Amino acid sequence: MRLEIRTDPPSEVIFGPADFGLLAARHRKVAVVTDRNLEKLYGGRWREELKKAGLPELLFAFEPGEAHKTPRTLEEIWDFLARSGLTRSDAVLAAGGGIVSDVAGFAAATFLRGVACYNLPTTLLAMVDAAVGGKTGVNLPQGKNLAGCFAQPRAVWADLGFLDTLPEAEWQNGLGEIVKYGCIASEALFERLSRPDWREELSQIVFDCLCIKQEVVEADLLDGGLRQLLNFGHTLGHAIEKESDFTLPHGAAVGIGMVLITRFSEEKGLTEPGTAAKIEAMLSSFGMPTSFPESREKLFAAAASDKKRRGDRFTLALISRIGHGFLQEFDREELA
Ligand SMILES: NC(=O)c1ccc[n+]([C@@H]2O[C@H](COP(=O)([O-])OP(=O)(O)OC[C@H]3O[C@@H](n4cnc5c(N)ncnc54)[C@H](O)[C@@H]3O)[C@@H](O)[C@H]2O)c1
Numbered sequence: 001m002r003l004e005i006r007t008d009p010p011s012e013v014i015f016g017p018a019d020f021g022l023l024a025a026r027h028r029k030v031a032v033v034t035d036r037n038l039e040k041l042y043g044g045r046w047r048e049e050l051k052k053a054g055l056p057e058l059l060f061a062f063e064p065g066e067a068h069k070t071p072r073t074l075e076e077i078w079d080f081l082a083r084s085g086l087t088r089s090d091a092v093l094a095a096g097g098g099i100v101s102d103v104a105g106f107a108a109a110t111f112l113r114g115v116a117c118y119n120l121p122t123t124l125l126a127m128v129d130a131a132v133g134g135k136t137g138v139n140l141p142q143g144k145n146l147a148g149c150f151a152q153p154r155a156v157w158a159d160l161g162f163l164d165t166l167p168e169a170e171w172q173n174g175l176g177e178i179v180k181y182g183c184i185a186s187e188a189l190f191e192r193l194s195r196p197d198w199r200e201e202l203s204q205i206v207f208d209c210l211c212i213k214q215e216v217v218e219a220d221l222l223d224g225g226l227r228q229l230l231n232f233g234h235t236l237g238h239a240i241e242k243e244s245d246f247t248l249p250h251g252a253a254v255g256i257g258m259v260l261i262t263r264f265s266e267e268k269g270l271t272e273p274g275t276a277a278k279i280e281a282m283l284s285s286f287g288m289p290t291s292f293p294e295s296r297e298k299l300f301a302a303a304a305s306d307k308k309r310r311g312d313r314f315t316l317a318l319i320s321r322i323g324h325g326f327l328q329e330f331d332r333e334e335l336a
């Protein structure tokens with residue numbers, strides 16, 4: 001399976017293991033950039049692959065975690081690339097989760113004013129979201145993803161074999177976003193996920209998600225409605241993440257956010273009755289939480305005040321039923 005993404009330059013997603021032979025045919029040097037957890041698990045294999053392809057064994061690993069998605073790590077990667085003597089025609093292979101593709105992608109896009117970057121996502125979230133679309137960046141003390149740029153990866157390899165070692169909590173991050181894709185754009189995807197043997201169909205599920213992400217990325221310049229629909233569950237999800245002191249994984253918080261906002265839109269008569277219950281049942285089947293101890297009023301107020309800065313009216317992503325997202329304007333009072 002393969003998916004062309006018509007960006008400039010074009011990008012593609014290839015289902016299967018990374019093709020080091022292709023990298024060696026295109027570049028003299030390829031630096032694998034990853035985090036320390038993944039280096040322990042897969043570093044030996046990647047070094048072996050580089051060697052087999054006739055490439056020098058260049059691998060750099062940084063400390064895992066959001067706290068290391070920083071300008072300091074960016075600088076360490078630049079330093080490694082410079083010491084390794086990479087030239088404009090060489091490349092970076094970002095091998096890891098969304099943190100690796102964000103920071104290594106930014107490093108590649110800026111080193112020598114831009115060398116080629118290839119993505120090898122190892123988390124479910126990175127496969128369905130972060131590794132595709134070309135958004136790269138790092139966090140600043142003032143906030144998440146405040147410095148970065150758009151830079152399309154030349155190719156992305158979706159190798160589901162990596163998921164064999166993915167910790168359970170990390171699955172929730174990917175599943176939260178996958179349920180979201182189903183809710184806003186594909187009832188077929190939602191149904192596929194509700195089958196007891198959904199894991200057997202995971203590559204089709206990832207493919208379905210990427211088709212939706214592709215549409216969003218290709219329409220990105222227009223910032224059409226679909227782009228904003230990707231915020232479904234996130235307005236409340238972010239408030240829940242904050243209230244939990246970031247102890248809840250992002251995907252779990254978004255899951256609860258989708259249930260709460262859909263119950264609200266059902267009450268407003270904007271959503272087919274029973275839709276929130278369907279989302280709830282789906283999340284429960286994955287062992288994910290569907291409620292949060294903080295009162296709904298408090299969460300809505302927190303979300304509304306967060307949006308306040310952008311004026312009195314704001315747009316919420318909702319669904320009329322599974323697979324059908326839409327945008328609706330509310331004013332702050334109505335939500336709070
Ligand atoms: N650029 C985008 O479009 C985009 C989209 C969504 C999210 N993001 C960013 O992605 C980041 C989150 O990414 P993530 O959820 O992939 O987290 P992550 O990169 O932190 O990876 C999660 C953890 O799992 C470990 N891990 C990864 N793959 C593994 C595997 N196969 N086996 C065992 N352990 C493994 C990692 O070492 C890490 O500790 C956030 O910083 C977010 O801002 C970016």
Ligand SMILES: [Zn+2]
Binds near residue numbers: 177234250254
């Ligand atoms: Zn998200």
